[in-house]
Amino acid sequence: MSALIPLLAAVPAMTGIAGYVARDMRGVAPGQLTARLATAAPPGPPLVAAPAKPKVEYFNLADLTNTDARGFVRSVERFHVEPWGLYMARTVSGPEFHYVESWLVPELSIRATITHRSPAHHRGQDYCLDIGEFTKVEPKRWKAIDHYLDIMVQGGRKSELRGVEDLLAAHAAGLIDTAQAHRAFERATTAMDGLAAHDHDVERWLASHGIVLSWM
DSSP, rough: OTTTHHHHHHHHOOOOOHHHHHOOOOOOOOOOHHHEEEEEOSSSSSOOOOOOOOOOOEEEEETTTOTTTTTTTOSSEEEETTTTTEEEEEEEOSSSSEEEEEEEEEEGGGEEEEEEEESSSSOOOOOOEEEEEEEEEETTTEEEEEEEEEEETTTTTTTEEEEEHHHHHHHTSSSOHHHHHHHHEEEEEHHHHHHHHHTTTHHHHHHHTTTTOOOO
């Protein structure tokens, strides 16, 4: 039986656990995250995240489009394929952001994203690493399933894990099964451990796996 089951049964008693765990994540070995969460005792009143279905996106290289989780089809400026992943770059409409670049890296179960902010807005993070399943489903079509957890990386300073409450709530609601939730925790732990070992430098960590990212 998965170690995640007794943890998920205690969801209503958990509050602010994403931030609490992020402060205590460095050095946690793969497979030990659920035990760390089970013994955590973050302060504050009970709070349960509202459950949501996993976000699913599609990337169509043939017609240069990205279909987001709400079904909106966005035009893509550029796709690029490497043996270890898929690069996407497109514009973003909004007052704060104007451009986004992402790398889907199936081997590490991450999507590395840089969001370019408008000049009037200060940039608060260097990278966002989403944890999920990223696969090529057809010769010219990729699929991304987000598993709630993401890591905000400020290069050379810190890495923060977010989305733990969302993942636990989704599991409790039956939107993601125990095996998937457990894999998401282990993948996030592996990424956090790798980032900590490389001074929270995403490029150095990925290079240790033979992966060299290129950006605009």
